[in-house]
Amino acid sequence: MLVGPPASGKSRLARRLGSALDAQVVESDRVRKQLFAEPRYTGGEHAAVYGWCHTILRSALVVGRNVIFDATNLEERRRRKVYSIAEQCDARLAIIWVTCPPSVVQQRLLRRQLREDKDDLSDADWPVFLELRRKAEPIRRAHVVLNTAADYETVLQRLLDTLRD
Numbered sequence: 001m002l003v004g005p006p007a008s009g010k011s012r013l014a015r016r017l018g019s020a021l022d023a024q025v026v027e028s029d030r031v032r033k034q035l036f037a038e039p040r041y042t043g044g045e046h047a048a049v050y051g052w053c054h055t056i057l058r059s060a061l062v063v064g065r066n067v068i069f070d071a072t073n074l075e076e077r078r079r080r081k082v083y084s085i086a087e088q089c090d091a092r093l094a095i096i097w098v099t100c101p102p103s104v105v106q107q108r109l110l111r112r113q114l115r116e117d118k119d120d121l122s123d124a125d126w127p128v129f130l131e132l133r134r135k136a137e138p139i140r141r142a143h144v145v146l147n148t149a150a151d152y153e154t155v156l157q158r159l160l161d162t163l164r165d
Contacts (some may be wrong), residue, residue: 001082003073004098005133006124007108009148013098013156014070020160023066026056029121031136039123054081061089074136083141094163095143104149105129 002010011027011135017116018025032039053071060067073079078109079095109129112120124132128161144162 001069001073001093001095002071002080003079003095003139005072005074005105005136006122006129007105007112008098008100010070010072010098011120011122013096013146014068015074017160017163018157020156021066021068021163024060025068025070026053026060027121028053028071031056033121033128041123050078050081050104054085056084060087061085061091072132074132076137076140079139090108093142095139096159097139097143097145099145099147100149116133134140144164
């Protein structure tokens with residue numbers, strides 16, 4: 001499960017991990033766009049997106065697939081649902097807090113605004129980043145903190161080594 005504010009590098013990391021670990025990637029941004037032609041980011045919409053993501057997670061884990069959950073997951077109550085799904089499916093859960101400096105987030109959001117990355121499905125901008133970063137709750141379980149502004153390939157390899165142990 002990836003945790004972090006918008007533009008912290010979760011989706012890029014999820015795609016790379018998914019490929020390296022032969023894992024299914026469940027992206028909340030993709031699910032939102034599939035469920036809602038014109039997302040409004042309401043509480044009900046958010047609940048529907050996370051509910052559908054949780055259903056996909058459970059379905060993948062039940063059949064023994066590796067799965068990566070790419071969403072902000074900033075609230076402990078939402079993470080508790082994933083904890084429960086992993087426990088019910090007897091799956092090993094790795095929690096990765098994805099972070100980077102605000103200056104890097106600003107650069108990424110500028111590229112998002114210019115639509116430079118066709119795989120970037122998020123609509124989040126700087127005000128959304130600031131609001132969600134402020135609302136982030138501490139993770140109450142063991143987790144890895146990953147700074148995506150660092151040497152990405154080295155960090156990714158270390159993470160893969162940790163996950164494969």
